[in-house]
Amino acid sequence: GDSVTQMEGPVTLSEEAFLTINCTYTATGYPSLFWYVQYPGEGLQLLLKATKADDKGSNKGFEATYRKETTSFHLEKGSVQVSDSAVYFCALKVGTGFQKLVFGTGTRLLVSP
Amino acid sequence: DAGITQSPRHKVTETGTPVTLRCHQTENHRYMYWYRQDPGHGLRLIHYSYGVKDTDKGEVSDGYSVSRSKTEDFLLTLESATSSQTSVYFCAITREGQNTEAFFGQGTRLTVV
Numbered sequence: 001g002d003s004v005t006q007m008e009g010p011v012t013l014s015e016e017a018f019l020t021i022n023c024t025y026t027a028t029g030y031p032s033l034f035w036y037v038q039y040p041g042e043g044l045q046l047l048l049k050a051t052k053a054d055d056k057g058s059n060k061g062f063e064a065t066y067r068k069e070t071t072s073f074h075l076e077k078g079s080v081q082v083s084d085s086a087v088y089f090c091a092l093k094v095g096t097g098f099q100k101l102v103f104g105t106g107t108r109l110l111v112s113p
Numbered sequence: 114d115a116g117i118t119q120s121p122r123h124k125v126t127e128t129g130t131p132v133t134l135r136c137h138q139t140e141n142h143r144y145m146y147w148y149r150q151d152p153g154h155g156l157r158l159i160h161y162s163y164g165v166k167d168t169d170k171g172e173v174s175d176g177y178s179v180s181r182s183k184t185e186d187f188l189l190t191l192e193s194a195t196s197s198q199t200s201v202y203f204c205a206i207t208r209e210g211q212n213t214e215a216f217f218g219q220g221t222r223l224t225v226v
Contacts (some may be wrong), residue, residue: 004221031211032211032212034214034215036215041219042219042220043203043217043218043219043220044156044203044205044215044217045217046214046215046216049214050214051211051212079187089155089156091179093207093211093212093213093215094211097209098144098161098163098169099207099209099211099213101146101158101205101207101215102158103148103153103155103156104155105153105155106155106156
């Protein structure tokens with residue numbers, strides 16, 4: 001079935017460090033891929049997305065490239081800030097008619113000053 | 114912000130009592146979802162709806178039922194709450210199309226004692 005696997009956390013970094021959060025997926029068909037972010041006490045909100053192979057999604061300094069050959073969508077940021085501390089979810093959406101939305105388990109990022 | 118609200122935001126209830134959570138949207142989106150979020154599991158789909166009176170089960174639907182009598186409202190009912198249903202519940206909405214992102218409510222924290 002369709003699934004998303006992302007690295008377990010927490011990921012602990014110092015401010016201005018480079019961030020990578022790994023995400024791989026399994027899907028029937030050709031999914032769209034998303035990263036969502038959840039700040040404490042809030043719902044999820046879209047961070048970025050990519051809808052086809054080799055697309056790069058980007059937002060707020062975060063980037064992820066849709067790699068069909070490795071079925072991956074790793075999240076990166078060149079220099080993290082304390083305000084980036086949150087839980088990050090990788091997700092895919094696939095299907096004709098009803099589109100199934102499948103999430104990974106989430107990765108908590110903690111950035112210290 | 115997407116027009117999606119959940120109520121109540123917090124609830125404590127006793128084992129064996131019925132509980133109904135409400136999701137209300139003002140976006141006229143066709144698809145609505147109920148997820149639960151638990152540590153180590155990420156978001157798991159409980160039920161979803163693809164239109165008025167059209168609903169179906171997700172991966173963790175046992176013990177839950179839903180109803181959608183109007184486009185804007187999607188109700189989740191725990192017929193007889195159990196301690197294993199203590200969780201944070203999120204409602205999400207999406208437009209049609211594989212490339213469209215989901216918008217989330219702020220969540221309902223339910224504690225069953």
